[in-house]
Amino acid sequence: MALKRRDLLLGGGGAAATLAASQLASINPATAQVPGPPAKWQLSTDVVVIGSGATGLPAAIVAREAGASVILVEAEKDIGGHAITSGGNVPLGGGTSVQRKYGINDSPDLLFRDLTDWSVVEPNGFPDYRYNDREIIRAFADNSAPTFEWLLAHGVVFVDKTPDDFGGTSVGNSVPREMHSAAMNWPMVQTGKPADPMIQKMLSSGNGLMRPLEAAARKAGVQILLEHRMTSIYREQPNSGRVIGIAVEHNGQRLNIRARKAVIIATGGYTGNVNFRRMFDPRLTEEYCGLAGMPWSNQDASGELAGMAIGASLWGFYNQTGEFGSNLTKPGTIGTQYGYVNLKWMPGSPVFDRARASGLSVANWQDLILVNMLGKRFYDETGGQFTANDYNSIKDYKQGSYLNAKNAKYNPNNFIDAALAGIGDGHNGGGPVWAIFDADALNREKWDPNPPNVDTKSGFFFSANALRDLAQKIKMKYQRVPMSPENLEQTVARYNSFVDSGIDEDFGKPMPLHKIEKGPFYAAWATPVVHDSRAGLRINAKCQVMDMNARVIPGLYCGGESAGGFSQHGLARAACQGYIAGKNAAAEKA
Numbered sequence: 001m002a003l004k005r006r007d008l009l010l011g012g013g014g015a016a017a018t019l020a021a022s023q024l025a026s027i028n029p030a031t032a033q034v035p036g037p038p039a040k041w042q043l044s045t046d047v048v049v050i051g052s053g054a055t056g057l058p059a060a061i062v063a064r065e066a067g068a069s070v071i072l073v074e075a076e077k078d079i080g081g082h083a084i085t086s087g088g089n090v091p092l093g094g095g096t097s098v099q100r101k102y103g104i105n106d107s108p109d110l111l112f113r114d115l116t117d118w119s120v121v122e123p124n125g126f127p128d129y130r131y132n133d134r135e136i137i138r139a140f141a142d143n144s145a146p147t148f149e150w151l152l153a154h155g156v157v158f159v160d161k162t163p164d165d166f167g168g169t170s171v172g173n174s175v176p177r178e179m180h181s182a183a184m185n186w187p188m189v190q191t192g193k194p195a196d197p198m199i200q201k202m203l204s205s206g207n208g209l210m211r212p213l214e215a216a217a218r219k220a221g222v223q224i225l226l227e228h229r230m231t232s233i234y235r236e237q238p239n240s241g242r243v244i245g246i247a248v249e250h251n252g253q254r255l256n257i258r259a260r261k262a263v264i265i266a267t268g269g270y271t272g273n274v275n276f277r278r279m280f281d282p283r284l285t286e287e288y289c290g291l292a293g294m295p296w297s298n299q300d301a302s303g304e305l306a307g308m309a310i311g312a313s314l315w316g317f318y319n320q321t322g323e324f325g326s327n328l329t330k331p332g333t334i335g336t337q338y339g340y341v342n343l344k345w346m347p348g349s350p351v352f353d354r355a356r357a358s359g360l361s362v363a364n365w366q367d368l369i370l371v372n373m374l375g376k377r378f379y380d381e382t383g384g385q386f387t388a389n390d391y392n393s394i395k396d397y398k399q400g401s402y403l404n405a406k407n408a409k410y411n412p413n414n415f416i417d418a419a420l421a422g423i424g425d426g427h428n429g430g431g432p433v434w435a436i437f438d439a440d441a442l443n444r445e446k447w448d449p450n451p452p453n454v455d456t457k458s459g460f461f462f463s464a465n466a467l468r469d470l471a472q473k474i475k476m477k478y479q480r481v482p483m484s485p486e487n488l489e490q491t492v493a494r495y496n497s498f499v500d501s502g503i504d505e506d507f508g509k510p511m512p513l514h515k516i517e518k519g520p521f522y523a524a525w526a527t528p529v530v531h532d533s534r535a536g537l538r539i540n541a542k543c544q545v546m547d548m549n550a551r552v553i554p555g556l557y558c559g560g561e562s563a564g565g566f567s568q569h570g571l572a573r574a575a576c577q578g579y580i581a582g583k584n585a586a587a588e589k590a
């Protein structure tokens with residue numbers, strides 16, 4: 001139900017409006033009509049930052065230290081967004097002090113040329129950098145090293161070693177640029193306690209990036225409002241004039257926050273919004289519910305939708321649909337909704353009640369088969385996700401040379417595409433993928449198939465003494481059609497015959513090693529995980545948001561995963577764009 005404008009306006013007296021639960025559920029930029037300026041503002045500041053992740057915290061601190069008053073609103077109970085759950089691998093280059101210390105020659109020009117090199121293609125033919133917006137990349141290249149030095153100056157400790165190529169993607173091929181924020185003794189959101197003291201200075205972790213920034217923001221006087229979810233952005237007129245503030249929902253009430261200078265959208269993308277992500281890829285239906293970074297925070301597209309509602313344009317669609325990098329990933333843990341390979345929730349985590357299970361980490365994909373909803377295999381289980389370019393990925397790399405593209409050896413690596421292909425019944429989406437294994441596999445992998453390792457309660461893990469019974473037990477909300485017991489029995493029997501012959505006649509799995517024959521048998525959720533948002537709102541070099549006529553929307557900024565035009569995984573582009581946006585937002589006239 002779309003809200004009428006009068007419903008969105010506050011009642012008199014300046015008190016925050018109390019909203020019925022049904023109204024709150026429908027206050028979503030996707031459905032709300034664009035609100036006009038509110039009758040009353042409950043709070044007022046120079047700069048409002050929406051989101052406290054890798055973009056939002058740097059933006060807020062930079063703006064505050066430039067003299068602006070800043071309110072940062074965060075939808076969740078704690079700061080950090082995906083950034084705090086991340087691996088803390090930060091590819092900021094262009095000539096940082098650490099690159100210089102270790103004798104690596106980098107420059108803004110080299111970084112710019114790397115990230116706009118048309119000739120870099122993946123083995124499946126998809127180019128990493130060809131569709132990057134030159135203006136945005138130039139701004140990143142020029143501000144990359146200053147952002148790194150700024151992080152150091154604001155308490156982030158990096159592992160003291162030579163930059164390498166570990167953990168980031170699409171960061172350029174010429175020189176190593178990856179640096180790693182050290183976990184130090186901050187409590188880890190994954191476990192609820194600090195890392196082992198022996199490894200605190202060596203372990204790369206997003207906790208070591210975000211907690212020092214939170215401390216720096218509080219010290220600088222940024223007002224952080226947790227559990228304040230932005231529901232819309234106000235402009236003077238719905239599609240013209242300056243941006244003047246935002247509405248947030250907090251504890252069932254709506255508050256209006258006036259921004260005298262600017263609003264910065266740092267909400268982290270849209271991969272958790274099914275309809276939004278399907279604009280880029282119709283296959284990504286509801287069953288892809290194991291978003292990386294959840295349940296610490298969601299990527300619900302609220303920033304993009306609120307921006308679009310006041311005229312903002314989207315940008316850089318190819319970077320989302322191109323088959324490279326970690327936009328779509330193969331799970332690394334199974335038997336849990338949240339199976340992202342680099343994030344395991346442990347019972348001490350403050351969000352374990354929402355994560356519900358840690359999952360079983362797969363050491364060897366030879367220990368299981370993967371089947372679709374019908375109980376049929378679809379690909380070689382040892383197959384991986386899409387590849388992505390990084391330092392040294394192209395050997396004998398010569399910037400801009402036609403030989404880079406010409407020498408790429410074609411290897412399509414279609415695991416993800418096969419998983420998302422569906423069962424041929426006219427529905428979009430591949431449906432659940434189940435890992436099927438037996439008691440012997442359990443011993444080989446040293447798995448304990450009980451909660452809290454697996455999520456039996458919500459239907460992400462099943463077991464039975466016979467394969468036939470296992471198929472019949474698989475009932476959960478994303479299993480649209482029952483798995484046929486005959487199918488599962490036949491699939492396993494055929495796979496076992498491939499183990500005998502040593503040849504997988506169906507999908508070319510190299511030397512199938514282990515039969516599935518000893519009960520009990522298990523079915524564990526192993527559905528692909530959606531990860532990065534790489535398209536988003538159109539911005540210029542200053543991170544100002546632009547409309548469909550390429551005009552700046554005055555007073556509106558955006559960066560990180562909610563901004564488009566830049567194909568790169570993660571933290572560097574987010575922190576750098578936060579740094580740029582914070583500076584320019586503070587410089588606006590009140």
Ligand SMILES: Cc1cc2nc3c(=O)[nH]c(=O)nc-3n(C[C@H](O)[C@H](O)[C@H](O)COP(=O)(O)OP(=O)(O)OC[C@H]3O[C@@H](n4cnc5c(N)ncnc54)[C@H](O)[C@@H]3O)c2cc1C
Pocket residue numbers: 050051052053054055056073074075076079080081082083084085086087088089090091167168228229230231266267268269292293294297298300302303340342343559560561562569570571572574
């Ligand atoms: C498990 C994992 C590991 C990763 N590892 C790496 C890595 O090693 N290196 C790397 O470069 N990248 C990594 N990434 C990616 C990186 O963390 C993200 O790209 C980066 O954090 C994006 O920054 P952001 O500011 O755009 O979004 P986020 O960091 O996600 O922050 C967005 C914030 O906005 C808040 N928010 C959203 N909507 C609203 C609203 N309506 N109102 C108020 N607040 C709102 C969210 O709750 C969240 O706190 C990883 C990601 C994950 C999930």
